[in-house]
Each structure stands twice: as structure tokens, then as C-alpha cells.
Amino acid sequence: MKRVLGLIVALSAYGTAQAATLTVSCFSNMNVSVEAAIPMWKKLHPDVDIKVNTLAYGDHHNALTTALATGSGAGDVTCVEVGFVAKFGESGGLEDLLKAPYNGKQYQKQVTAYAWAQATNPDGGMYVFPADIAPGTLFYRDDILKKAGVTTSQLTKSWDSYIQAGKKIKEKTGAYLLHNAGFVAQAYIRAKVTNGESLFFDSKGNPVLTSPRFVQAITLAKQVRDAKLDANIAEWSPEWTDGLNKGRIATQPFGAWFEGTMRGLIPDTAGKWRAVDLPEKSYATWGGSFMAIPKQSKNKELAWEFLKFFSLNREVQLNSFRVNSSLPSLKSAQNDALFRQPVDFLGGQVARPMWVRAANNVKGIESNRLESVANDAFAAALDKVLNNGVTIKAALEEAQTLVTRRLNR
Template identity: 50%
Template sequence: MNKVVRLAVASALCAAALPSWAAVTLTVASFPDLDRDVKTAIPLYKKLHPDVEIKLVSRERVDHVNALTTQLASSSGLPDVMGLEIGFVGRFIASGGLEDLSKAPYNAGQLQSQITGYSWAQAKGANGDVYALPVDIGPGTMFYRKDLLDKAGVTEADLTKSWETYIAAGKKIKAATGAYLVASPVDLKDIYIRSNLKNGEGIYFDKSGKPIIAGNPRFENAFKYAKEAQDAGIAGNIKQWSNEWAAGFQHDQIATQAMGAWLNGHLAHWLAPDQGGKWRSCNLPAGAFASWGGSFYAIPAKSTHKAEAYEFVKFLAANREQQIAAFKTLDAFPSLKAAQDDPSMSEPLPYLGGQKAREMWRDAAKHVPEIPINKNDGVAEDIINDQLDQVVHQGKDIKAALADAQADVERRARR
């Protein structure tokens, strides 16, 4: 064998020995602001995998979901990695278009003990297998305008002691400042229906997938308090994520807002940046603990680079350095338990008047129940909101409204 042939053979053997994901370009589909998570990850990931290129395709939320739906249905133009909000995880799992990460070679179950329990439960399908990895969580909290409460002679304890004291506080705030307690009756309903849930109990469906709406005290009380707030004039008719919602924060019209801890970043950076120092955060009323939002990454079942894609998804979800970097960049609360012990958790937050609120949010995350998701959660939410509107604005009987909601959800779920 001459020298040239030997060199050619040696080169071929070396090439064969390289990892199969060398010189691969991964396409990652995401949306604002989750896309900044990917942007933060790229330089860190390149240090570990210099031969892997990350191509980020970012679309607005609705366009992102529509594009993924079309791509999964047609198996055309699929990304290698797809970012998902919690509200769409169940739907995409049910479509059958996501890779099962529980099985070999991924064996994602090895990561379970490292991830916040309730977010892990949200990544499971009806069969108990895992189809996505959580990258951030939204422990529920109550944001409130301390200056408005002070003017009305209302304390934080009035907001948190009970639902009755919360409503009473709203009446005082409205009388003294003109501000609404909540932007809309829907907001109050959303707080209550997430209260007092147990591990394994869904918001709208039981373990067998049957709706649990009619005759459920959780929904009856939620509707009752929402109607009381509307009748008392302490709930506005301001829809979340609307221009009016942002204006409500900017012009002292909304005194409290229950939401995921991530709302702090939204308030500080674009919803109401000029209101810094006026807001505070506290636990939800009556000792409730709930989850609002959360982000996940999944892999299409027909991705052409599954192994490489999983390495990147695992990096986003289980690499402490990346989780902390994303937390500092996006103010997205880390799903990785090890990242929740970072010293930045104890830093005072200027927007919240120097409050060390992250410590409270971290504790709240430990108490949030593990609530399974259902592919029809979004359908049920829309139906419930429609019935609530009929109750608070048209005087419909609460029990009748919930019975109609139950029947409608059952009908829609059978389709």
C-alpha cells in the first residue's frame, strides 16, 4: 500500500470515528421572548459543540403555532427543535407528532429528579411518557401596587388572608383611588380555579379525561367571586395582552395582577417600565399555590437530526449555566432545581422596590401541585370564559352556566 493510499484510508477511518452530529445545522423554531433563550444558549453551546450550528427561526406566537401545526401535519419543513408554551404542549402531544423522549436513546427520565416536579408532569402525555423538556416555569404570584394600597389603607395581608378580604380590599382601593382590583372578572376566576388542587388533579379534567366542571365548588366559587367583583365595580373589562391592559398598568388603573413570576420582567421592560418601585409581589389569596405558564422544547418525531436535537434540548433544560443565563436574560424562572439555588435568587429587585421576591417564588414553586395537562384544556378554557361572560354581564345562573359548560366541553372533546 503506497503512502497516498495509506493517508486516504487513515482519513476515511478518522472521519468514520467522528460523532454523527459533527458539522450539523439544527433548526430551532421559537417565538418572542422565548427565542432569547436560544440566543443566549448559542455561544455557550458552541463551546461544547463547536461543529454544531444553530439556526433560529422566530415567529410571533400565533404564526409560530400555525406554522408548527402545518409542518407536523405535512411532515414538510419541520424544524429539529420546537419551542412550546404550556398551553399548546398537550395539543401537540396529542397530535402524535412529537418524539417520545422517555425511550432509548434519550431516556429523559434520568433528568426527572433534577427538574421542578410540576413542570415535569406538564410534559407528559396521557400514557405517562415524556414528550418535551421544561426550560422555565411560572410559579403563581400576586403583583400589587403598594402605593395604591397605601392610599386606600389596605395591607398586603388584606390581599392574602382570604378571598373575602381580597374582595373587600378591592372595594376600598376602588373608592380611594379609582383603580380596579383586577383587570377583568376572568382574572379572578383564573386565580380561584387553580386553587386547592391536588397532585394528579387537572384544572378542567380528571385523570380519565372527563370534565369536572358542573357541580364543582371550585368553579362555582370562582364564578361567584368573579360576579361579586363585577357587580361591585372592582373588576374592569380589560383583556390580558391587549393595548388596554398595558395602558391599565401605565395609568394606575389596575391594582393587582395574579400571574406567573415572569410578569415582573414584562412589567419592568415593556408593559409599565415607568412604574418601577411602585409594585410588589405576594402569595396568592387564602394560601393558594398555582402555576401560570412555562416553556418547553420538543422534537418532531420526523426530525432528521434527533440525537443532535436532544443534546441541545437537554442543554437548554438541564445545564445549570444555561438555565441561570436565561434567567438573568429573560427573567424566566428556571425549571432546573440546581439553578434555583443561584445567589441571584436573593438579589433585590429594583422594579419591586428592592423586594427579594425570587425567594418567595422559589418557595411557591415547591408547593405547586403536579397538575396533568389535557389536549382539550384550551377548549375548556374558552368555553368557561364564554359562560363566565354570560354570568357576569347577562345575569345567567351560575349552576346553569357550569352545566352548559360541562356539556359543551364533553361535546367538543369527543370530536
């Protein structure tokens, strides 16, 4: 009897040793795509379980900062939003996916060009792998534009015509052009990135917050505020959701992924929204997600298999799009017939080819480790001009100084 029990224990231990669990640390919303991929993964790897640890966007990236610094808690695979790519890449805590045994360079042609560029650090390493993309677009309420007698060409011919259309919309319908004037500036700086620059830095890594691009961005925002064309409310606030839902906000510039968010956030407005390119047929990126392998991972080989499965498997990428409106970074998935189907929420508009075209026209720009710092500094400058009467020049010079100081620490 003891021998039988011993054999059972031995076999049990062997079975346990053969099983494996891969931990994926993720931020909310992207976790939806990861969790949706698990059944597909299990068909290929029945003996490998996936455990997804999810935190809110800010909490996840703060926790990851601590985990990479301390050497524990980051998981086997971790999700990274575009604004943190360079910061975590320079932390020394992530595997360089261009080096052996990963040799990720071989997959470059399969991935949307600008996303590959975003994944590359200034040191030439690639510490994250593109998972989804987020081309910018302009959502608008078709019913409000018709009521105001405004055409989409009037809305988007230029940035000035966008504001002029807003005046007509406000006069004829009472609706605001958008929720917050600062979003015009956010759209403009993304749409007007010049060659050799990233969103906030030049090719040498110096901040460019006092350049004409940023001056014009805040100038446009101030014109919107001075004309009382914005509701002066924050995105993700209850007032913002209520305004979108009740037709008090006529347009919303954002990443294309926001269509999926609206389906859950304001379902009663289905059929009333449409999408169009940003003014002046501008192409911009507004977000984007990546995956990385922390050096502390105990399952690096499996982690790499999961990362490739999630980012380079056509069916997985399409499934992420179905459940989460996450546009595939994988180019072969962008050619699927799914992208030529009408979008019910957008009144049957065939909008996805426009977003794919936009994504493949976005300039490839590298990330910078102080991206999030510069973004916060620019947001603060916007607030000072729009709400505190500070001059554009003074606000941007202060932002430039702040980022320069952090850069030189």
C-alpha cells in the first residue's frame, strides 16, 4: 500500500512539474484583449495556464516602475502603453527583443511601420513589441452637423475651418464643438509632428515644447475657449459622458479605438456618430499598446511564445479587434474582410479602411523616456493658458524648462 501511495505521489509531483503558469501583468482595457486570447492559447498549449493581473492604467505603470526597480512583481509578460515605452526600455529591467534568443528583427516587415519605430529605443534596442495601434480620427455627431447645416468638408478642411464650423454648430444647435479646448491642441501636436521629431522631442532628444507646433496648438485651443465652443469639462468625467450621450458635444478627436469605448459608454447614441480624418487630412497616432518580457521572468521562453502568439497571430489580432476595437499592429490582419464591414455604431459607415490608411501614413517616430513627463508638462501649460490667463509663451517656456531639468538630472 505504501508503494502504491508513493507511486501516486511521485506521478502527481511529475504532473505538477510539467504544468506551467504564465503571468501577464496588464492595464485595464488591454486586459480584455489578453483574456479573450486565452482560449485560443490553450488550444495550442493545453498545459500552460495564463494568469492575468490587471490594474488601472496609472496604477499598472506605477507598479511596473517599482517592480522593475526591485526585481520582483512584474510578471512573465507585461503590457506597456506607448508613453512609457522608452522609460521602461531604459530601466534595464526588460529583455532586448532584438537580441538572441528572441531575434525580433525578423518580424519587422509584418508590423505597422510607425508602431515598430515607437517600440525602438534611442539606444537601438527594442524592449517592447507592438500589440495594437491607435491612429487618430475625428468622431462627430451626424445628426448635429445636419441640424447645423455643416458638412464634413467644412468641419475638416483646415484647423481654422474646424473652429469656424464649431461656431456655426453652437449658433444653430447650442451644442459645443468638443468637451475641452485642450483636446484641439492635443490633436494638433500629434498631427503635425515634423520629420526627425518625436511627439515632444527632436532627433537629439531635446524637448521642443517652445517650437511653432506647440505655439500653434495652444493658439487654436485658446481660440476655441475664447469663442466659448468647448464645455470646459474633463474627459472620462460624468459630465463628459453625459454631454456625449445627450448631444451637447458635437465632435470628439481621439484614437480610433474610442469607437469601441463609445459602444459601452454611450450605447444609446448608436447610429448617430460618424468618423472622419483629422482636419487637413492629418494622420496621427493617439495611443498604442505593447508587450514586454521582464528580465525577472522565470519563464522567458514561454513568455516569448505568448508575446508572438498575441502580436503575430492573425486570428488572435482579429479577435482582439472584435472584443476590444484594438486595431491590429499586424499588417496581414488589417487586410481582413472584417475591416470592410459597416460599423453599426457609426450608422453603417465603412470606417475601418480609413483608420488603416491613417495608421500606415503615420510617421515613424521613436519614443523618449520622458514622454510622460513632457505630456504632463504640456497639459499643465495648456491649463495655465486656458484657465489662469498665463501667456502662451510663458507657459510653454516653463514647460520646456521643467522637462529640460528632468532630462539633465
